[in-house]
Amino acid sequence: MIKAAVMGYGTIGSGVAEVLDINRTGIKERTGEGIELKYVLDIRDFPGDAIQEKIVHDYTVIANDPEVRIVVETMGGVEPAYTFVKAMLEAGKHVTTSNKALVAEKGAELIALAREKNVNFMFEASVGGGIPVIRTILNALTADEIEEITGILNGTTNYMMTRMSNDGSEFAEVLKDAQEKGYAEKDPTADIEGYDACRKIAILTSLVCGQQVDFHDIHTEGITKVSAADMKYAAQMRRVIKLLASSKKTEEGYAVLVAPFLLSKEHPLYNVNDVFNAVFVHGNVLGDAMFYGSGAGKLPTASAVVADMVDIARHMDGNIPMEWKAEKRTLAEFGKMKHAFFVRTVSDKSAVQRLFGEVEYVDAGIEGEIGFLTSAMTEEAFAIKASELTVRSVIRIGR
Amino acid sequence: MIKAAVMGYGTIGSGVAEVLDINRTGIKERTGEGIELKYVLDIRDFPGDAIQEKIVHDYTVIANDPEVRIVVETMGGVEPAYTFVKAMLEAGKHVTTSNKALVAEKGAELIALAREKNVNFMFEASVGGGIPVIRTILNALTADEIEEITGILNGTTNYMMTRMSNDGSEFAEVLKDAQEKGYAEKDPTADIEGYDACRKIAILTSLVCGQQVDFHDIHTEGITKVSAADMKYAAQMRRVIKLLASSKKTEEGYAVLVAPFLLSKEHPLYNVNDVFNAVFVHGNVLGDAMFYGSGAGKLPTASAVVADMVDIARHMDGNIPMEWKAEKRTLAEFGKMKHAFFVRTVSDKSAVQRLFGEVEYVDAGIEGEIGFLTSAMTEEAFAIKASELTVRSVIRIGR
Numbered sequence: 001m002i003k004a005a006v007m008g009y010g011t012i013g014s015g016v017a018e019v020l021d022i023n024r025t026g027i028k029e030r031t032g033e034g035i036e037l038k039y040v041l042d043i044r045d046f047p048g049d050a051i052q053e054k055i056v057h058d059y060t061v062i063a064n065d066p067e068v069r070i071v072v073e074t075m076g077g078v079e080p081a082y083t084f085v086k087a088m089l090e091a092g093k094h095v096t097t098s099n100k101a102l103v104a105e106k107g108a109e110l111i112a113l114a115r116e117k118n119v120n121f122m123f124e125a126s127v128g129g130g131i132p133v134i135r136t137i138l139n140a141l142t143a144d145e146i147e148e149i150t151g152i153l154n155g156t157t158n159y160m161m162t163r164m165s166n167d168g169s170e171f172a173e174v175l176k177d178a179q180e181k182g183y184a185e186k187d188p189t190a191d192i193e194g195y196d197a198c199r200k201i202a203i204l205t206s207l208v209c210g211q212q213v214d215f216h217d218i219h220t221e222g223i224t225k226v227s228a229a230d231m232k233y234a235a236q237m238r239r240v241i242k243l244l245a246s247s248k249k250t251e252e253g254y255a256v257l258v259a260p261f262l263l264s265k266e267h268p269l270y271n272v273n274d275v276f277n278a279v280f281v282h283g284n285v286l287g288d289a290m291f292y293g294s295g296a297g298k299l300p301t302a303s304a305v306v307a308d309m310v311d312i313a314r315h316m317d318g319n320i321p322m323e324w325k326a327e328k329r330t331l332a333e334f335g336k337m338k339h340a341f342f343v344r345t346v347s348d349k350s351a352v353q354r355l356f357g358e359v360e361y362v363d364a365g366i367e368g369e370i371g372f373l374t375s376a377m378t379e380e381a382f383a384i385k386a387s388e389l390t391v392r393s394v395i396r397i398g399r
Numbered sequence: 400m401i402k403a404a405v406m407g408y409g410t411i412g413s414g415v416a417e418v419l420d421i422n423r424t425g426i427k428e429r430t431g432e433g434i435e436l437k438y439v440l441d442i443r444d445f446p447g448d449a450i451q452e453k454i455v456h457d458y459t460v461i462a463n464d465p466e467v468r469i470v471v472e473t474m475g476g477v478e479p480a481y482t483f484v485k486a487m488l489e490a491g492k493h494v495t496t497s498n499k500a501l502v503a504e505k506g507a508e509l510i511a512l513a514r515e516k517n518v519n520f521m522f523e524a525s526v527g528g529g530i531p532v533i534r535t536i537l538n539a540l541t542a543d544e545i546e547e548i549t550g551i552l553n554g555t556t557n558y559m560m561t562r563m564s565n566d567g568s569e570f571a572e573v574l575k576d577a578q579e580k581g582y583a584e585k586d587p588t589a590d591i592e593g594y595d596a597c598r599k600i601a602i603l604t605s606l607v608c609g610q611q612v613d614f615h616d617i618h619t620e621g622i623t624k625v626s627a628a629d630m631k632y633a634a635q636m637r638r639v640i641k642l643l644a645s646s647k648k649t650e651e652g653y654a655v656l657v658a659p660f661l662l663s664k665e666h667p668l669y670n671v672n673d674v675f676n677a678v679f680v681h682g683n684v685l686g687d688a689m690f691y692g693s694g695a696g697k698l699p700t701a702s703a704v705v706a707d708m709v710d711i712a713r714h715m716d717g718n719i720p721m722e723w724k725a726e727k728r729t730l731a732e733f734g735k736m737k738h739a740f741f742v743r744t745v746s747d748k749s750a751v752q753r754l755f756g757e758v759e760y761v762d763a764g765i766e767g768e769i770g771f772l773t774s775a776m777t778e779e780a781f782a783i784k785a786s787e788l789t790v791r792s793v794i795r796i797g798r
Contacts, residue, residue: 019542019684029609029722030541124539130685132539139538140523140531142429143418143705210428268691271670285418285698285705286529292667293688303685306542323428 002031002313005039005062007084008075009051012098012125013040015302016072017051020309027306031313035306038068041084059084063091070312072305073097078105089113089121094316096308098125098301104199108212108326115319122308127200128153130300131293132307133279137207138322144283146208150246150398153200155275155296156184156191157223157243161260162273165240170228183275193222194243194258201245204279205254205331208247210323213256219334221259230393232364233342233371239264241395242272253332261398262342269398335380344371344392355385373397401430401712404438404461406483407474408450411497411524412439414701415471416450419708426705430712434705437467440483458483462490469711471704472496477504488512488520493715495707497524497700503598507611507725514718521707526599527552529699530692531706532678536606537721543682545607549645549797552599554674554695555583555590556622556642560659561672564639569627582674592621593642593657600644603678604653604730607646609722612655618733620658629792631763632741632770638663640794641671652731660797661741668797734779743770743791754784772796 004020006013017037020027028034039062040054059080062068071088073095075081081102088095089110097103103110103123114121124134128151137146152158156178163174175192178184190196202215223243234241239262247256263270268290272278277295282288294300311320342362345352346369352359362371369392374382386394403419405412416436419426427433438461439453458479461467470487472494474480480501487494488509496502502509502522513520523533527550536545551557555577562573574591577583589595601614622642633640638661646655662669667689671677676694681687693699710719741761744751745768751758761770768791773781785793 022684023542023544026544027542130682131688132535135539136531136535139710140534140706141702142709143422143426143702145422145425283529283702285421286702287693287696287699289530289690289692291688291690294686297686299684300686303540303542303682306684307539310541311538 001034001036002069002316003038003067004035004070004072004309005041005068006037006072006074007041007059007062008073009040009042009044009046010074011298012301012305013072013074015298016074016305019299019302019306027310030310033313035070035309035313038065059087063087068093069316070094070096070309072309073099073102074305075099076101078102082106085110086113089117089119092117092119094119094312096122096124096305096312098305100126100196100199100203104202104215107203107206108324111322111324112326115321118319120312120315120320122311124308125301125304127203128277128279129155129293129295129297130303131277131279131291131295132304133204133291134207136291137204141281141283141286144286146249146281146283148246148248148282149201149204149208149279150244150269151201151204151279152242152269152272152277153245153279153295154191154197154243155277156188158272158277159183159275161223161226161241161243164226164228164231165234168228168231171224171226192224194220197243197245198258201247201256201258205247205256206324209254209329211325211327211329213254213329213331217331219257223260225393226260227393229344229364229366230395232366233344233362234262236362236364237262240270242269244269244398250332252336253330255332255337257334257337259396261396263398267398335378337379338376339379339382340376340397341374341382342371342395342397343374343386343389344369345389346392347389351389355388400433400435401468401715402437402466403434403469403471403708404440404467405436405471405473406440406458406461407472408439408441408443408445409473410697411700411704412471412473414697415473415704418698418701418705426709429709432712434469434708434712437464458486462486467492468715469493469495469708471708472498472501473704474498475500477501481505484509485512488516488518491516491518493518493711495521495523495704495711497704499525499595499598499602503601503614506602506605507723510721510723511725514720517718519711519714519719521711523707524700524703526602527676527678528554528692528694528696529702530676530678530690530694531703532603532690533606535690536603540680540682540685543685545648545680545682547645547647547681548600548603548607548678549643549668550600550603550678551641551668551671551676552644552678552694553590553596553642554676555587557671557676558582558674560622560625560640560642563625563627563630564633567627567630570623570625591623593619596642596644597657600646600655600657604646604655605723608653608728610724610726610728612653612728612730616730618656622659624792625659626792628743628763628765629794631765632743632761633661635761635763636661639669641668643668643797649731651735652729654731654736656733656736658795660795662797666797734777736778737775738778738781739775739796740773740781741770741794741796742773742785742788743768744788745791746788750788754787
């Protein structure tokens with residue numbers, strides 16, 4: 001049996017223990033030896049729980065035990081996860097993590113350290129929960145140049161957008177509902193401001209371009225400004241509003257952003273509802289592809305972590321090369337990105353026409369304002385024109 | 400440079416040459432050395448084409464050249480592909496094929512031979528074209544017990560179903576249109592009778608259960624009986640009709656069948672239109688997932704073949720174990736499978752009620768007949784009851 005340890009016995013960490021248990025037989029068949037948890041690191045004790053006998057409070061117990069070959073990190077946050085993971089890699093242990101904050105910030109460094117120590121650092125569960133998007137990029141779409149990755153990468157906000165679209169509710173109301181259902185945290189900032197999706201698209205872009213993408217460089221808008229009125233217009237246009245995290249290869253570099261978009265029925269992400277996640281990929285020879293599944297949740301996320309453990313168990317003897325250099329990749333300038341925009345304004349049609357020319361108007365029966373669609377233009381050009389109008393809301397148009 | 404050969408310079412074979420050329424740089428980065436075509440086997444000559452200098456007419460030239468390490472088979476059909484592929488594996492060459500007929504019939508044997516010779520036999524392109532479904536099952540969903548795989552695995556019939564659904568056309572009309580567009584062959588039997596989808600679901604089921612599934616054992620219905628009137632009822636029920644190839648793990652064994660199904664908007668395959676393919680997977684811990692993309696076409700299919708070549712190039716020194724034993728897997732009996740059915744009959748309501756009890760009627764404005772939905776029952780029980788009615792058409796209900 002291959003001995004493993006889990007650091008952080010929260011939702012995902014306990015899910016990992018559960019999946020190893022539920023699918024013990026299949027995992028043994030696929031790995032030859034099987035995988036057994038020897039330690040669980042947590043600051044808490046779990047008296048009465050079968051896991052209690054495996055609980056340790058000091059990470060060096062794990063680092064110093066040569067029997068432990070695979071360590072799972074499911075603590076979240078950069079510190080102390082970073083210190084612990086680094087210690088495990090330095091001790092020659094393979095590591096898998098579900099921690100997008102850690103991977104987005106320290107990915108290149110930890111990958112390089114793993115290579116140096118001839119072990120593996122994997123992080124399938126850090127993006128898209130149970131959807132095997134990282135493995136697909138690294139091992140499956142290897143005949144392609146990936147020209148676009150656009151995802152619904154945050155289940156909380158997708159649930160909220162779905163509810164607002166279906167029920168006509170306002171933002172504050174669905175946020176409360178999401179919190180009551182356990183889909184949103186007490187402090188929902190990371191989800192609703194798009195920070196979570198931002199880290200995930202930074203990770204995916206790093207994997208596609210093979211270099212460090214700094215998530216601070218990514219223009220990020222959340223869903224907090226999306227209103228029931230916006231949803232009315234969307235319905236009128238037969239579109240839905242989704243928070244997208246998008247990365248496109250352009251001549252000016254990778255154009256990466258996180259923002260709400262209006263999608264038509266033809267878009268592969270149009271029908272991705274509730275807490276589900278999905279990733280749309282365009283390859284230069286593959287064409288369009290889409291991968292859909294549970295983006296969060298205890299067992300789906302744990303499924304991705306354990307799949308990493310199986311992969312590691314099959315490659316116990318060495319490092320599987322992964323291209324993600326520390327050298328920072330400069331992204332395309334936000335102001336130069338081109339989009340078409342839907343705008344709600346209280347200014348009059350003559351002002352709209354003077355600034356944007358002949359536009360398509362949308363009437364959702366909301367008095368005292370005008371809704372219209374612009375043609376495609378740079379963010380810069382749009383911002384200048386829009387600053388001359390009194391704008392109620394702006395949402396970009398997805399294809 | 401790793402030397403490779405392509406057997407069969409048709410649509411997919413020439414696509415492979417094209418993809419190796421278009422993405423030469425990326426493929427070199429991912430494989431270290433790069434991959435170069437040394438031979439192309441075809442009975443034809445291609446005077447004036449740059450490929451002509453690589454053309455050979457005798458497969459033993461390839462088998463006997465120790466420099467060739469990877470051989471691609473894109474000829475189609477069981478023979479002579481089987482003889483050629485066997486010779487290549489016996490000569491110690493890695494093989495990848497896009498040929499579902501070959502894999503469905505000889506998969507277990509060729510996998511065993513590859514293992515014996517310490518090389519790899521891969522076939523990503525044989526199912527789902529550019530969608531990396533086989534790699535996902537073998538390498539990504541390894542923490543799960545896969546309980547269901549249901550796919551739209553044939554682009555030709557999905558195009559036809561989409562057209563019939565959108566335009567109200569009859570079967571013969573859309574078949575003619577599909578043939579004119581090059582989506583259907585002159586002899587469309589393999590597609591429209593479901594034989595193609597049947598071989599693909601046999602391959603996927605073999606990979607999930609690790610044993611040979613005989614495609615002759617799979618109950619297979621095509622789309623030839625689906626009519627414009629059926630589509631009217633579907634629209635009335637807010638459902639669409641799709642040809643599904645489905646494999647479910649049950650207590651009685653794997654329940655595998657190919658047949659048209661009525662899907663509701665909630666089904667992840669509802670929105671898969673035109674020539675696209677998609678595969679729905681349910682894992683016991685992952686939950687629902689779906690993978691969508693181009694199921695056919697020159698470049699998408701070649702993308703999957705070349706991804707196999709890259710995988711082989713990364714594992715040149717040995718065999719990657721793959722579980723698919725020659726021992727035949729007995730499937731669940733068709734008669735014992737449970738479905739709900741939509742039925743059109745010219746018999747009267749009293750007969751319907753006597754046989755099926757209280758049912759839900761559907762009115763699509765077609766005179767002289769009744770449409771109704773049954774509750775879930777075994778195929779056997781349904782067949783007995785239905786034999787007492789004069790039935791115009793029967794379509795199973797997907798969830």
